[in-house]
Amino acid sequence: MTRIAVNMLWCVSGAVGGSEQYLVRQLIGLREATNDEFDVDVFAPHGFSRAQPELAGVVTLHESSSTERVRPLRVLREATWFTSRASGASVVHHGGGTVPPRSPSPVVLTVHDLQYLVYPQYFSRTKLRYLTNRLPASVRRAERVVVPSDYVKSTVVDRLGVSEEAVSVVRHGIEPNLGVGRTAERDLRDRFGIRAKHVVSYPAVTHPHKNHRFLLDLLAGPLRDLDVQLVCAGGEGRAHRFLERSIATLGLGDRVKLVGRLGDRDRDGLLAMSAALMFPSSYEGFGAPVIEAMALGTPVIASNCTALPGVVADAGYSLPLDADLWSQALRDVIARRDEWRTLGLARATVFRTLDSGHDLAAAYRRVLGGSR
Helix, strand or coil, rough: EEEEEEEEECCCCCCCHHHHHHHHHHHHHHHHHCCCCEEEEEECCHHHHCCCCCHCCEEECCCCCCCCHHHHHHHHHHHHHHHHHHHHCCCCCCCCCCCCCCCCCCCECCCCHHHHHHHHHHHHHHHHHHHHHHHHHHHHHEEEEEEECHHHHHHHHHHHCCCCCEEECCCCCCCCCCCCCCCHHHHHHHHHCCCCEEEEHHHHHHHHHHCHHHHHHHHCCCCCCCCEEEEEEECCCCCHHHHHHCCCCCCCCCCECCCCHHHHHHHHHHHHHCCCEECCCCCCCCCCHHHHHCCCCCCCEEEEEHHHHHCCCCCCCECCCHHHHHHHHHHHHHHHHHHHHHHHHHHCCCCCCCHHHHHHHHHHHHHHHHCC
């Protein structure tokens, strides 16, 4: 078998969200797609196997002695502990967007997005300086760059000067058992105090670019007479206090529920019970909740920003951030739920872990064959 060493030391479980999920799902899909072609060694923080037991069952998982929450120490461990153990691998895959200076070669690099170039104001000075210095240098080190969408591919080519032929799109894959064992609607309603006839959900960290405030204005405006509650699930981001103040100012305390980060069963149950997933984010490298909602039979209303139109396609609404348009769309998906459910389920079949694994295997083979 061909040995692949995968650096996932940047995966602080519960803190990096979609980028961790993206790598985990494609590595699970890699085994499904290729059986024993690749022998995958994953190097991850202490405790990672408990957070990702399904991945631990299909790769050889090596945990460091640290949780790697301090970036400078993590970078040092990548350059020492990881580098010494990855030596001799046929491919070295760095999944966090940067390549440590002493990495063995050949390198495959996953770039999840280039948000720091579009919204630099949302990053700390330290992180912005780090990304500005390290990411361009990292893509120059890589034999192949892997991205989650055509949108990110185009930005990597245009903004970082990478050859189009050197970039592979590896789609986000959804596991076939998504939703199995999900929490029942009655349990979620009782736990979170959901009383409205209709529920709309938004699973996203409360960062500024996620545009939670747009949904509040929607509830206070065109949807003020509709029996609907908004449930926001996700960790506390940089706009969380602003969001809490806005809820109070607009008098929406009984119509908006901030339930924090949910486990998989609760997340799947919330999406499945929702009249719609509403996703007004202004920047996404992919937007996995869109496909997760479709796979669970829930209609999708998303912004028409960055990668989202390409992910939604014609299986949901992809709209400018206009409150009247979003109000009309919600009323339509409630009235025609079965039609939108059918379209979404069909779209979700394009994004399976198996498909993601095939895409990743093709990227590895390009490197192994010496074709850039």
